[in-house]
Amino acid sequence: MSKLADYGTLVMTYLARHPAGVHNAAEIAAATQISLPTVSKILKILAREAILVSHRGMRGGYSLARTPDAITLMEIIDAIEGPIGLTECSSAPGLCEQETSCSVRVNWMKINAAVRQALTGVTLADMAQPTLAVVNTDQLLAHRRAQVNA
Structure with a gap:
């Protein structure tokens, strides 16, 4: 996935977390800490x-065209990058010279379909939910002790 698609998910997650009203590019750029030209480009594409x-x-x-639970990550990525494919032949037929004789093409197509299905199963509403980071306190304490003893 490209950096632009990654940033696109950040922009869309911000909008999902703030669904009321209309948001301009400068506001979104400041909130997401993504450059204004990049945010503007993403907004125009979407x-x-x-x-x-x-x-x-x-x-x-800009505002969301649909509710956050009706927009999937796959839609966002496809909008920004076009149909994704882990290999040339898994995104569009005819791009690879080896396609007709490739012994692993079918397997790559299965893998690509699984990735697309996973991304389709995650909505913008899912992305907008706050998550708690699990902190391994034993590891943190050991790291601090190592710094003190160094």
Whole structure:
């Protein structure tokens, strides 16, 4: 996955966490700490793909086209990158010279389908949920002791 698609999920997660109102590119860039030109590019792509709605005018900006639970990660990634594929032949037929004689093509297609299914199973609402990081306190204490003893 490209950095742009990764940033696209961050932008969309921000919008999912703040669904009320219209948000402009500068606000989103400041909140996500992604450069304004990159955020603007992402917003335009996602609006063109009808995942976001563009609002013109003085208080213009962007809002989600659907509820966060109706937008999947797969849609966001496909909108930004086009159909993903782990190998050339698993995303579009005819791209690889070895395709007709490849002994592992079918397996790569299965793997690619599983990845796409997993990404389709994760919604923007899922991404917007806060998560708690598990902290291994024993490891943390051992690291601190090692620093003190060094």
